[in-house]
Amino acid sequence: QSALTQPASVSGSPGQSITISCTGTSSDVGGYNYVSWYQQHPGKAPKLMIYDVSTRPSGVSNRFSGSKSGNTASLTISGLQAEDEADYYCSSYTLSSTLGVFGGGTKLTVL
Amino acid sequence: QVQLVQSGAEVKKPGASVKVSCKASGYTFTSFGISWVRQAPGQGLEWMGWISAYNGYTDYAQNVQGRVTMTTDTSTSTAYMELRSLRSDDSAVYYCARRVGTYLAYYYMDVWGKGTTVTVSS
Numbered sequence: 001q002s003a004l005t006q007p008a009s010v011s012g013s014p015g016q017s018i019t020i021s022c023t024g025t026s027s028d029v030g031g032y033n034y035v036s037w038y039q040q041h042p043g044k045a046p047k048l049m050i051y052d053v054s055t056r057p058s059g060v061s062n063r064f065s066g067s068k069s070g071n072t073a074s075l076t077i078s079g080l081q082a083e084d085e086a087d088y089y090c091s092s093y094t095l096s097s098t099l100g101v102f103g104g105g106t107k108l109t110v111l
Numbered sequence: 112q113v114q115l116v117q118s119g120a121e122v123k124k125p126g127a128s129v130k131v132s133c134k135a136s137g138y139t140f141t142s143f144g145i146s147w148v149r150q151a152p153g154q155g156l157e158w159m160g161w162i163s164a165y166n167g168y169t170d171y172a173q174n175v176q177g178r179v180t181m182t183t184d185t186s187t188s189t190a191y192m193e194l195r196s197l198r199s200d201d202s203a204v205y206y207c208a209r210r211v212g213t214y215l216a217y218y219y220m221d222v223w224g225k226g227t228t229v230t231v232s233s
Contacts, residue, residue, distance in 0.1 A: 034212075036219035038156075045206055045226050046148075046156065051219040089156055093216050098161070098170045099146075100217035105155040 003101035004029065004090055011109040017078040020106045022090030023071055028101055030071035034093035037066060037075045040105075041086045049088075050075060077108070085110045113137035115145075115207050115224035122230045123197050130193040131227045133207030140188035141165045144210035146220055147181060147192045149203040157203075161210050161217075162190060168214060197231045204228050 005023040012018040022029065022037075029035055035053045038046035048057055050066035053073060063084075065076045073092070077084055090103040118132040133145060147159040160171035162181040169181050180193045190207055205227045208220035 034216065034218045038220075045223040046208075046220075047223070048219060048221050051211075051221070057221060091156075091219065093212075093218065098212075098215055098217060099158045099172060102156045102158065 003094065004092060004103035006088075006090060006103035006106045008104070009107045009109065011111055012077075012080045013111045014080050014082065016080050017076060018080060018108065019077075020075045020088055020090075020108070022073040022075070022092075022103050024073075024092055024094075024101070025071055027096060028092040028094040029068065029073050031095065032093045033068070034100075035066065035068060035073040036091045037064075038089045038091065039086050040089065046089065080110055082110050084108060113209070113222050115209065115222055117205075117207060117224040117227045120228040120230070122232065125197055125199060125231055125233055127197050127231075128193060128195040129197060129229050130191055131205050131207075131229070133190040133192070133224050135164075135188045135190070135209070138209075140183075141185055144212070145181075145183070145190040146208045146210040146217075148206045148208060148220075150206070150226075151200070151203040154203075159192065159205075163214065164190065194229075197229075199231050202229060202231045 037050040040046045054066040094101045116134045144163045146161040158172045162169045182191045207224045209222040212218040
């Protein structure tokens with residue numbers, strides 16, 4: 001059982017927007033602005049897409065955005081493209097460990 | 112460019128040990144930590160621990176505590192992860208990643224190696 005809760009799957013059609021949620025507690029997601037999101041295509045290494053809740057690393061499309069409300073962080077992908085089909089993981093700083101915590105991952109299907 | 116290059120795939124028997132390397136380039140090695148994360152087939156990401164490349168400080172996940180040792184060689188900018196007493200459920204892809212944060216706080220991992228597949232089978 002993962003420390004952060006994500007939906008197992010989400011789907012959307014090309015051009016649409018989708019949002020993936022990541023729910024934690026006040027000891028991790030809700031208490032600090034250190035939420036990050038990773039994209040992983042099959043057989044590939046994870047790739048950092050968002051850090052510090054809403055900051056995009058250089059080179060990441062502005063179709064990806066992050067936000068947080070209370071104990072839930074969200075990753076929104078607008079203008080869905082076929083290449084966005086992947087697994088997405090959230091991660092956060094946690095008061096109880098220097099390692100941080102992961103969500104269980106969400107499989108995004110582009111219909 | 113900043114990159115982490117990991118060693119090749121390994122096949123080990125139960126009870127054996129494996130040592131995976133992760134060579135960094137393109138940045139000052141001692142300015143960041145290295146995290147190790149594994150992923151069993153069809154499963155999510157699982158923390159193994161991290162090491163400070165500055166002074167060797169380590170913090171290991173409870174699930175591998177006592178069986179794992181992480182080290183660095185600053186002369187070659189290489190991090191190592193050794194896992195002992197291997198079991199079949201240690202079969203996974205092992206990733207190293209550059210850790211951004213402080214000693215007490217993990218922020219994120221911005222550069223990842225391509226992964227090393229470790230298969231444990233009799």
